[in-house]
Amino acid sequence: MIRHLFTLIWNRKRSNFLLMAEILLSFFVLFVVSVLLVSNYYNYRQPMGFSPDNVWEFDVDPGQDTTDRKATLRLLVQELQATPGVAAxxxxxxxxxxxxxxxxxxxxxxxxxxxxxxxxxxxxxxxxxxxxxxxxxxxxxxxxxxxxxxxxxxxxxxxxxxxxxxxxxxxxxxxxxxxxxxxxxxxxxxxxxxxxxxxxxxxxxxxxxxxxxxxxxxxxxxxxxxxxxLPGSGAVLEQQLVRKIKQVTKGWDANVNTLEENRHDKMKFMLTPLIALGLVGLFLIINVALGLFGVLWYNINQRKSEIGLRRALGATSNGISRQFLGEMFVVTTLGVVGGLVLAMQFPLLGVFGFATPIYLTAMLLATILIFLLTAICAFQPSRIAAAIQPAVSLREE
Structure with a gap:
C-alpha cells in the first residue's frame, strides 16, 4: 500500500512537489511563530520572584528644592513607616x-x-x-x-x-x-x-x-x-500618605500608582505584539488550509477517470477515501521532514537564544498543526472522491 502511494505521488511529482514546498514553508513559518509564542508562555509560567500585591509606588519629585534632600528623604521614610496601615x-x-x-x-x-x-x-x-x-x-x-x-x-x-x-x-x-x-x-x-x-x-x-x-x-x-x-487599604490611606509626604518634604510633588496598576499597563503594552503575532499565525493557517483544499479539489477533478476506473475494478468508496488521505499524509510527511531539518538548525546555532525545550515544543506544535490541517482539508475532498460513480466518471471522459 505504501509503495503504491509513493508510485502515485511520483507519477504526479510536479504538482506534489509544489504542494510539499508549500507545506515546508508553512511549517517553517508556523515553527518560528510557535517559538515566539511558546517562549512567552514559558516565561509567563516562571516564578516572578516577588509579590506586587498591596505595594504602592510613590514617585517623589523635589522639583526646584535645593535643601538637603538626603535628610528630608530619611525623615520621610521614617514618617511613612510609622503610619498605621503601612507594613514596610x-x-x-x-x-x-x-x-x-x-x-x-x-x-x-x-x-x-x-x-x-x-x-x-x-x-x-x-x-x-x-x-x-x-x-x-x-x-x-x-x-x-x-x-x-x-x-x-x-x-x-x-x-x-x-x-x-x-x-x-x-x-x-x-x-x-x-x-x-x-x-x-x-x-x-x-x-x-x-x-x-x-x-x-x-x-x-x-x-x-x-x-x-x-x-x-x-x-x-x-x-x-x-x-x-496592609490588605484592604484604599483611597483613604493613599490620601493620608500623599498629605504626609507634602508635609514632611515641604511641598514635594508625589505621584502614586499601585504595582498592580503598573503591571496591568505593562501587560497591555506587551500583549499588543503577541496578539499581532497570533493573528499572523492564524492568517497563515487559514491560507494554508485554503491552499490545501484547493489543490485537493483540483486533483479530484483531474483524476475522475482514474477514480472511476478503480471503482469499476471493484475499489470501495472507503478505499478511495483512504487512498486520497494516505497520499496527502505522505506528501505532508515529506514536507514536514524538510521543515524539521531547517527547524533543527535553530537550537544548534542558538538562534533567538532560547532553551532547547522551547524549540522542541515549537516543532511538535507546528507538526501537529500541519497534520491537523491536512486531515481537515483532505476529509471533504476525499469524501467527494469516494462518492464518484464509475459510470458517471467514465461517461464524462
Missing part, C-alpha cells in the same frame, strides 16, 4: 517593577569570566519585606553590611548559575574590568522578573544603598518609594 517602606532606583526603565551593565567579573549583560537595582535593607522576595541562599542586606570592606550585593539564581556554575555563590567576590572595585555576594534570591509577566528570568544584581550612606546617595536624584500596605 523601601526606596530604590527608577527601574522599579513593571516600569519602562532599565539599568544594565556588563562590568562584573569573577576570575577570568565576564558576566553577561545584567540588570542592576539599588536596594536597601527593607526591600525584601516590601516585595516579599524569596532568599534561597545566604541572606538579604542588614546592619552587618555596614562594616563590609566590599560592596555587598544580592544576586538572583540566574546570575549565580551563569557566573559561578555549580559553585556556591555566597561569599564570592566580584570585580570590574579595572579591578579597582569589588563586590561581595551576601545572598541569592530565587528570581526577579520585574519587566513584565512575559519577561525572561535574566541575570540581576542588587546593590545595597541605604539613606545613612551619604557617600552613595546623590542630592540631585528623584527618589522612588515602594510602600507595602
Amino acid at each position: 517602606v523601601t526606596w530604590t532606583s527608577s527601574n522599579t517593577p513593571f516600569s519602562f526603565s532599565n539599568m544594565n551593565t556588563d562590568q562584573f567579573r569573577y576570575k577570568d569570566k565576564k558576566a553577561s549583560l545584567t540588570e542592576q537595582y539599588d536596594a536597601d535593607d527593607d526591600m525584601v519585606r516590601v516585595l516579599n522576595q524569596k532568599v534561597v541562599a545566604g541572606r538579604w542586606f542588614d546592619h552587618r553590611d555596614d562594616a563590609s570592606t566590599h560592596h555587598p550585593v544580592v544576586i538572583n539564581q540566574k546570575f549565580a548559575e551563569d557566573m559561578f556554575g555549580g559553585e556556591a555563590a555566597v561569599g564570592k567576590v566580584l570585580t570590574n574590568d579595572k579591578h579597582d572595585e569589588q563586590w561581595q555576594v551576601v545572598g541569592v534570591i530565587e528570581a526577579y522578573r520585574s519587566g513584565n509577566d512575559f519577561a525572561a528570568n535574566e541575570p540581576a544584581i542588587f546593590n545595597r544603598r541605604v539613606l545613612q550612606d551619604t557617600a552613595r546617595v546623590g542630592n540631585n536624584e528623584q527618589p522612588i518609594l515602594l510602600v507595602r500596605v
Whole structure:
C-alpha cells in the first residue's frame, strides 16, 4: 500500500512537489511563530520572584528644592513607616517593577569570566519585606553590611548559575574590568522578573544603598518609594500618605500608582505584539488550509477517470477515501521532514537564544498543526472522491 502511494505521488511529482514546498514553508513559518509564542508562555509560567500585591509606588519629585534632600528623604521614610496601615517602606532606583526603565551593565567579573549583560537595582535593607522576595541562599542586606570592606550585593539564581556554575555563590567576590572595585555576594534570591509577566528570568544584581550612606546617595536624584500596605487599604490611606509626604518634604510633588496598576499597563503594552503575532499565525493557517483544499479539489477533478476506473475494478468508496488521505499524509510527511531539518538548525546555532525545550515544543506544535490541517482539508475532498460513480466518471471522459 505504501509503495503504491509513493508510485502515485511520483507519477504526479510536479504538482506534489509544489504542494510539499508549500507545506515546508508553512511549517517553517508556523515553527518560528510557535517559538515566539511558546517562549512567552514559558516565561509567563516562571516564578516572578516577588509579590506586587498591596505595594504602592510613590514617585517623589523635589522639583526646584535645593535643601538637603538626603535628610528630608530619611525623615520621610521614617514618617511613612510609622503610619498605621503601612507594613514596610523601601526606596530604590527608577527601574522599579513593571516600569519602562532599565539599568544594565556588563562590568562584573569573577576570575577570568565576564558576566553577561545584567540588570542592576539599588536596594536597601527593607526591600525584601516590601516585595516579599524569596532568599534561597545566604541572606538579604542588614546592619552587618555596614562594616563590609566590599560592596555587598544580592544576586538572583540566574546570575549565580551563569557566573559561578555549580559553585556556591555566597561569599564570592566580584570585580570590574579595572579591578579597582569589588563586590561581595551576601545572598541569592530565587528570581526577579520585574519587566513584565512575559519577561525572561535574566541575570540581576542588587546593590545595597541605604539613606545613612551619604557617600552613595546623590542630592540631585528623584527618589522612588515602594510602600507595602496592609490588605484592604484604599483611597483613604493613599490620601493620608500623599498629605504626609507634602508635609514632611515641604511641598514635594508625589505621584502614586499601585504595582498592580503598573503591571496591568505593562501587560497591555506587551500583549499588543503577541496578539499581532497570533493573528499572523492564524492568517497563515487559514491560507494554508485554503491552499490545501484547493489543490485537493483540483486533483479530484483531474483524476475522475482514474477514480472511476478503480471503482469499476471493484475499489470501495472507503478505499478511495483512504487512498486520497494516505497520499496527502505522505506528501505532508515529506514536507514536514524538510521543515524539521531547517527547524533543527535553530537550537544548534542558538538562534533567538532560547532553551532547547522551547524549540522542541515549537516543532511538535507546528507538526501537529500541519497534520491537523491536512486531515481537515483532505476529509471533504476525499469524501467527494469516494462518492464518484464509475459510470458517471467514465461517461464524462
